[in-house]
Amino acid sequence: MSDKFDMEAEFLKFVKKNSDLYKTEEEMVQAFLKDVFSDLAFDDEFFDIYDDVDGNPQQSMELVDEAMSTTNLKKRQSLLKQAIEAWPENYDAHVLSIEPDTNVVEKISRLEEVYDEAFDKYFMQERDGWFNFEERPFIRLQHFLGSLYLENGMYNHALDIFLDVTSMDEYDGSGVRYQLMTTYTLMDDYQSALELFEEIPNAIEDEGMIIPLLFSAVLNRDEEKAKSLLFQLNSINKHVSKLFKDDFWPLETLIELADQSFETALSLDGYVYLATVITNILPLVTSSEYLYNYLKAVYSEIKSGSKFNYKKTSETAPNSDNVIAFPKDKIRSSNDELEKPLYSGLNQKQVKALVEYQLTSFEAFEKVTENHVLSISGIGPATIKKLKDNGVKFLDI
Numbered sequence: 001m002s003d004k005f006d007m008e009a010e011f012l013k014f015v016k017k018n019s020d021l022y023k024t025e026e027e028m029v030q031a032f033l034k035d036v037f038s039d040l041a042f043d044d045e046f047f048d049i050y051d052d053v054d055g056n057p058q059q060s061m062e063l064v065d066e067a068m069s070t071t072n073l074k075k076r077q078s079l080l081k082q083a084i085e086a087w088p089e090n091y092d093a094h095v096l097s098i099e100p101d102t103n104v105v106e107k108i109s110r111l112e113e114v115y116d117e118a119f120d121k122y123f124m125q126e127r128d129g130w131f132n133f134e135e136r137p138f139i140r141l142q143h144f145l146g147s148l149y150l151e152n153g154m155y156n157h158a159l160d161i162f163l164d165v166t167s168m169d170e171y172d173g174s175g176v177r178y179q180l181m182t183t184y185t186l187m188d189d190y191q192s193a194l195e196l197f198e199e200i201p202n203a204i205e206d207e208g209m210i211i212p213l214l215f216s217a218v219l220n221r222d223e224e225k226a227k228s229l230l231f232q233l234n235s236i237n238k239h240v241s242k243l244f245k246d247d248f249w250p251l252e253t254l255i256e257l258a259d260q261s262f263e264t265a266l267s268l269d270g271y272v273y274l275a276t277v278i279t280n281i282l283p284l285v286t287s288s289e290y291l292y293n294y295l296k297a298v299y300s301e302i303k304s305g306s307k308f309n310y311k312k313t314s315e316t317a318p319n320s321d322n323v324i325a326f327p328k329d330k331i332r333s334s335n336d337e338l339e340k341p342l343y344s345g346l347n348q349k350q351v352k353a354l355v356e357y358q359l360t361s362f363e364a365f366e367k368v369t370e371n372h373v374l375s376i377s378g379i380g381p382a383t384i385k386k387l388k389d390n391g392v393k394f395l396d397i
Helices: 007-021 025-036 044-050 057-068 073-086 091-096 104-123 133-151 155-168 176-186 190-199 207-219 223-236 240-244 251-258 261-267 270-279 289-304 348-356 370-374 381-389
Strands: none
Touching (some): 057 073, 057 091, 073 091, 190 207, 240 270, 370 381
């Protein structure tokens, strides 16, 4: 196996070639793993790499596999507990043992305890990264905890974890580049995002790398880079036009499509991939009307084939011919002062929750009471306060 083996890229190739042969996700994944590791065949020799490891990794991994194949939650928890006892460093079992409906504060706290203990062990030894099977559960633990931080707006914590993964996994076999690019974008660290993009081979052909950098380029007024990235995105994905049909992002559609994770792989639908990438940076997407209207105007110019002046403009010249203006009906104002965008200050989970209840405009909120919004899972008094600060008014009865 090549040192630069990219598991994600190979899986997508496998799906594209064999998608008609399998009916379920499990069949597809098992067939892929068998194809990739056919020389190992997952027999006893496969576990020779764990000879110097405390515990029984083989038994532990088999218990995890059995746990995930049962629909009995009590039995699943029992099997995962046994898996941890058999091999305490099976961090996959630790992650899976946390039930999905666990409060996010408790979930993060429990994962941090596991992570701190694991980090002390791995920090003191030379690490080989993704190609050392013994380290994969730890790397997946890092991904999971880092993603939780990211979803909840804890960007600095997420960045620390993702940077540690890159330091130990030179060829990025785990695909952390996507989380890292997302983090830089959400933190408005344009320079770091640019540097990462330039370091990754074939990033210019990958929507998952292009879109976050494109959005960051727009908001940092790097118009030349933004134009070239949008032009490239349009050339590799025929569904870009669907993003710019209305006055704002089609949020409900994007979130619905992005939730179809396995269908994404099976269909290789370019629109689903766009949705997945965009929803990963929802806090940015929903907090800037400038971003959408700028991109829509530039896209229109690209499609028309006409020349467009992308000369860098001054922040003090908003009426310059080079600046793309917002449609006036998309800006809410009071005494000629612009109010904040609808979802400004909200994290990804909060935005998703509101969109699922079709609360996607100021007018929609005016038709529901504050108590109704408070009844939505994930929405609390702090969220209500942020919405009010953004200009939201609720139905008063």
